[in-house]
Amino acid sequence: GQNIDQPTEMTATEGAIVQINCTYQTSGFNGLFWYQQHAGEAPTFLSYNVLDGLEEKGRFSSFLSRSKGYSYLLLKELQMKDSASYLCAVRDGEAAGNKLTFGGGTRVLVKP
Amino acid sequence: NAGVTQTPKFRVLKTGQSMTLLCAQDMNHEYMYWYRQDPGMGLRLIHYSVGEGTTAKGEVPDGYNVSRLKKQNFLLGLESAAPSQTSVYFCASTGGNQPQHFGDGTRLSIL
Numbered sequence: 001g002q003n004i005d006q007p008t009e010m011t012a013t014e015g016a017i018v019q020i021n022c023t024y025q026t027s028g029f030n031g032l033f034w035y036q037q038h039a040g041e042a043p044t045f046l047s048y049n050v051l052d053g054l055e056e057k058g059r060f061s062s063f064l065s066r067s068k069g070y071s072y073l074l075l076k077e078l079q080m081k082d083s084a085s086y087l088c089a090v091r092d093g094e095a096a097g098n099k100l101t102f103g104g105g106t107r108v109l110v111k112p
Numbered sequence: 113n114a115g116v117t118q119t120p121k122f123r124v125l126k127t128g129q130s131m132t133l134l135c136a137q138d139m140n141h142e143y144m145y146w147y148r149q150d151p152g153m154g155l156r157l158i159h160y161s162v163g164e165g166t167t168a169k170g171e172v173p174d175g176y177n178v179s180r181l182k183k184q185n186f187l188l189g190l191e192s193a194a195p196s197q198t199s200v201y202f203c204a205s206t207g208g209n210q211p212q213h214f215g216d217g218t219r220l221s222i223l
Contacts, residue, residue, distance in 0.1 A: 008152075033211060042202060043155070045211035087154055097162050098143055099170065100212060102154035 002026045002101035006088050009107045012078055020073045020106045022088035028096055034062050034073045035087040037105070043087055047073065075108070083110045114138050118203050118215035125193045125222045133188040133218050135203030141213075143206045144186040145170075146178060148199040149217075155202060161186055193222045 003025045012018040024032070031050040035043035049055055049064035049071060061074040075082055085107045089100040116137045125131060135144065142163050147155040157170030161180040175197060177189045186205075190197060198221050204212040 004154075042214040042216050044214070048211060089155075094208065097160055097168060098206060098208060099145070099157060099160060100155075101157070101171075104152070104154045 002090055002092075004088055004090060004101060004103035006086075006103040006106045008104065009109070011109045011111060014078055014080060014110055014112050016078050018075045018078060018108060020075075020086050020088075020108070022071045022073070022103055024069045024071070024088075024090050024103075026069075026090050026101070028092045029066065029090060030093045030098070031091045032062075032064055032071050033089045033091065033100065034060075034071075035089065037085045037087060039084070046086075078110050080110050080112070083108060116203055116205055116213050116215035118201075118218050120218060121216065122219045123221070125190075125220065127193060127195060127222060129193050129222075130189070130191050131193065132190075133201055133203075133220075135186045135188070135205075135215060136184055137186075137205040137213075138184065139205060139207065139213070140183070141205035141207045142183075143208065143212075144180065145204045145212065146176075146186065146188045147202045147204065148172065148197075149202060150199050158188065158201075195222050198222045 006022045034046040037043040047062035059076045085105040087105045088103040092099045145160040146158040159178040164183040201218045203215045206212045
């Protein structure tokens with residue numbers, strides 16, 4: 001089975017940096033995904049890691065350590081529009097249907 | 113390019129009624145998924161399909177059935193709706209080694 005943990009809620013100030021941690025214990029691993037979900041909307045893809053290390057995409061970066069079962073999403077130069085939930089998800093292998101197992105999500109509130 | 117389209121967007125049912133949620137994708141994706149999302153919780157997988165004519169159970173399949181008669185469509189059925197099935201339902205698809213693309217969701221209330 002899969003077990004994925006991430007904090008429930010975080011608050012940060014506009015212009016600051018926030019780091020959202022995600023730890024996982026899984027029976028299979030074929031990549032870790034981060035999605036952003038604004039209230040009342042669908043999740044949208046942010047970032048993907050399958051190998052150890054840092055992936056950078058503009059203001060967003062994601063890090064993975066497979067040996068530690070650990071990932072984080074780093075949001076820099078926070079903007080008000082970044083207020084949303086951020087979902088960490090681990091993917092099974094192709095033989096298991098490429099299924100995603102999601103953590104409970106971290107709600108980030110950006111204050112002026 | 114519409115991506116993943118879910119119908120209906122909202123629905124209110126009475127306990128015991130049946131209904132079908134439709135998911136359609138125009139990206140020629142092999143894999144399709146149905147999730148439910150409850151307040152304050154992440155997405156939980158109900159059923160999924162790895163190709164036309166195939167379906168498999170996810171984490172929370174009880175009370176739901178699915179069919180994938182055509183590659184572009186994935187149907188989720190509730191045979192006898194219960195209040196515990198009040199939720200937001202999301203459909204997603206992927207071509208395999210790619211991120212899943214999500215529809216806009218169906219908000220279902222069962223009274």
